[in-house]
Amino acid sequence: MLRQISVAFLVLGCTTLSILASGQTAVSWKMKPSPLQTRWAKEVSPSNALPEYPRPQMVRPNWENLNGIWQYAITSAGDQTPPPSFNGEILVPFPLESALSGVQKTLQPDQRLWYKRTFNKPAAKGKDRVLLHFGAVDFDAAVFLNGKKIGTHTGGYTGFQFDITDQLKDKGNELVVSVLDPTDAGDNPHGKQVLQPRNILYTGSSGIWQTVWLETVPAVYIDGLKMVPQVDQQHLDLRVNTPGNAAGYTVEAVASSNGAVIGTIKGKPNTDLQLPVPNARLWSPNEPFLYNLTVKLLYNNKVVDTVGSYFGMRKIEIKKDENGQERIFLNGKYTYNLGVLDQGFWPDGLYTAPTDDALKFDVLAIKSMGFNTIRKHVKVEPARWYYHCDKEGILVWQDMVTCPNNSADARKNFEKENAATVAQCFNSPSIVCWVLFNEGWARYDQQRLTETMKQMDPSRIINGHTGENYDRESPKDPNEKWKSSDLTDIHDYPGPGIAPALPGKARVLGEWGGVQVKTPNHQWNEADGWGYISIPAAAFARKYGFMNKHLKIFEEEGLSGSIYTEPFDVETEENGLISYDREVIKVPVAELRQIHSAFIPPTSDVAAAFIVKDIDTTNPDNQYATMLDAYNKGKKDGPFLQQLAQMALRVNDKPNATKISNDYIGQMKAPLTRSQMAFINKFTTSSRDKGFALLMDNRDQINKTLGQRQADARLMTIIYSEEIKPYVQDAAARPDWNKIEAKTKQYGAPGEEIFLRAKTIHLLNQKDWDNFAATADQYVGKCAAYIAPNELNTYAWTVFENISDPTHLNNAANWCQHLLKADNNPAYIDTYANVLYKAGKKDDAIANEEKAVELAPSSDKKTYQDILDKMKKGEKTWK
Secondary structure, three states, X not given: OHHHHHHHHHHHHHOOHHHHHOXXXXXXOOOOOOOOOOOOHHHOOOOOOOOOOXXXXXXXXXXXXXXXXXXXXXXXXXXXXXXXXXXXXXXXXXXXXXXXXXXXXXXXXXXXXXXXXXXXOOOOXXXXXEEEEEOOEEOEEEEEEOOEEEEEEEOOOOOEEEEOHHHXXXXXXXXXXXXXXXXXXXXXXXXXXXXXXXXXEEEOOOXXXXXXXXXXXXXXXXXXXXXXXXXXXXEEEEEEEOOOOOOOEEEEEEEEEOOXXXXXXXXXXXXXXXXXXXXXXXXXXXXXXXXXEEXXXXXXXXXXEEEEEEEOEOOEEEEEOOOOOEEEEEOOXXXXXXXXXXXXXXXXXXXXXXXXXXXXXXXXXXXXXXXXXXXXXXXXXXXXXXXXXXXXXXXXXXXXXXXXXXXXXXXXXXXHXXXXXXXXXXXOOOEEEEEEEXXXXXXXXXXXXXXXXXXXXXXXXXXXXXXXXXXXXXXXXXXXXXXXXXXXXXXXXXXXOOOOOOOOOEEEEEEEEOEEOOOOOOOOOOOOOEOOEEOOHHHHHHHHHHHHHHHHHHHHHOEEEEEEEOOEOEOOEOOOOEOOOOOEEOOOHXXXXXXXXXXXXXXXXXXXXXXXXXXXOOOHHHHHHHHHHHHHOOOOOHHHHHHHHHHHHHOOOHHHHHHHHHHHHHHOOOOOOHHXXXXXXXXXXXXXXXXXXXXXXXXXXXXXXXXXXXXXXXXXXXXXXXXXXXXXXXXXXXXXHHHHHHHHHHHOHHHXXXXXXXXXXXXXXXXXXXXXXXXXXXXXXXXXXXXXXXXXXHHHHHHHHXXXXXXXXXXXXXXXXXXXXXXXXXXXXXXXXHHHHHOOOHHHHHHXXXXXXXXXXXXXXXXXXHHHHHXXXXXXXXX
């Protein structure tokens, strides 16, 4: 039976870990503090960091796991050779930024991360080769062995390997890996990873984040399998790939079930074979039946290589139901895809699950709640995650990792990684749908890329654009919106909603829900927690049931699938049905299963491993009076004060919220944690608050950590309210700007910036054009990088319309240069052209206005063309 044979391979592989561990010395690794921790984190140690065989669909016994303690160093990105010394220890394969790595540092775009460890040469005989495998390294990796560079790889989500045989020595092989990862500051697909986490964007996962391992193979070996189930033809399309010269070699594949041989095939490697599977037992969420597959490589009828694998026979397609509705059909039967948006983040391991049991738990949890589908959102998981989906039985919609921007390099990387993702995940029967674009994020050539994906894999559904309705630049014609896609797909928060009906396409709701339900004591950062809508725990079960009744109406109207946001909270995004630490479920599981049974009967029992506790539906704020009394009697520990301050704010007791938050902030000491920074930023509303001084003293670090200049924004709001607003509330006011400047100067850069901005806007509103232009030039000169493009455009256009002085016009033209660096928007180019034209630079003006006409959307082309015609005729373009 497949599962017995596969497990035997995996157990055999695990025994090799002790060989590796014997070469390691005592270590001082320790998990770093984390706002939340899953129950599996305590099981992690240097001797058992993800010891399972990492590739369940191509298993060999001769392997060694290189996970464990490595040395690490962080240097300048320009350093091309390993550093002479290393900073300390890191636990591979946990990302640098994770608590489980033992480091928990952010890799900056101008830095390079280095890894180093030693190992002995694996046992080999004759012409055997030794392969070095990396499950995934984010993003740009270079690998050195014994001082020699053996290869490079770009792409943060797919595996790669090198033949290292010729560089090996018997003992003490030194392996060094260098990594560049700009996270969201480069042209690399990075999913939801960012340098400054916020809202729907989360902490980065730089460097090695999947298993590293060695494998011993013969000189010619099985390098890969490609399997396509052909249910109607009763066979499995099979290709057995080998590298190099395979002349004289043959392959033999045997499919079996319960120890009985089902079908065999012999043939040449690197050719398309058909393995008979008569009267197949079909794979589905209700019965995730898997066949065992043994593949042998032979030379002169002698077996030289063997791998263990598995496959599932299933068929996915779009067909009309008995009512003529286009539907998703699995194995010839309409199957509603009831799913969740799974992002694959962990509070302790970030992109890397603490253990394989934790990885499996997520699949079991989703299935136990009564879903049959997972949309894996802009992340590619380790092979073992897909193995658990295959084995447990859940349908997977696999997203491509989003194109990061519109540059040529970004698009090149996106298409390269799409092809690698499809190839790597191709054999998993649970994957039934590839998802190309999400909500218009850096979308381009949608039809071409959708059709390319269909050519790569004609056996699955292709979702060319999920959440198309969020794409501001989408085509006007509905028939063009999902061109060549098998689905029409919208997002609706909180929803639900239904996508339009188009011929040949099934309708799905690619995202919906997003209801925030807070789980006290199980939150990543209470001060920053958010959701699309927020409701109390006591009201959520009823709300969720009500929403699903509406969803059922849409299903009856023709909806074939829906993806709820989301199964688990992720950092500050608290939309999950389960808390981020996987401890608290927000609707009892029996009630969830009952709600979901309106769409599909549960496909399994609640898993024994699915251990969670029901959320406390009593309002925690009911305890406010008791907790406040304890505070007044002297209870002042930090976690208590943090919780009580949040509670005071919720019950609108602002005086006590200020008092309690000041007590808590007064206990804080540098270095501040991200949670403390967010708390300070939220509760500091006056220069008299204790947090004000901390914001001033730590503004650069808080800006960097929280993003979006949150410390500066908070400081400027307070400075404006206290030092400027009283004097400019009347648009006709004539304030003493020198006096105001003297007051704001004490606050340094934030004071200077808000002073110049307030003065600029006030003079603009007063139509004091000359003073406005002079002040705006000061403001732009000092703060251009922080001024919103629309605001900067308004300043330049105001000068163009109202001022003829050449100095002011030339200054405005310089402002536009900053503007165009930020955004090559045709409206901004038009402003620049008009300013140049009025300043007497006709040729430059015409050249830029021609560019504006070329780039303009059709609705604006005539306006810009009329201006261009006036410029060419020498006519005024201003009133």
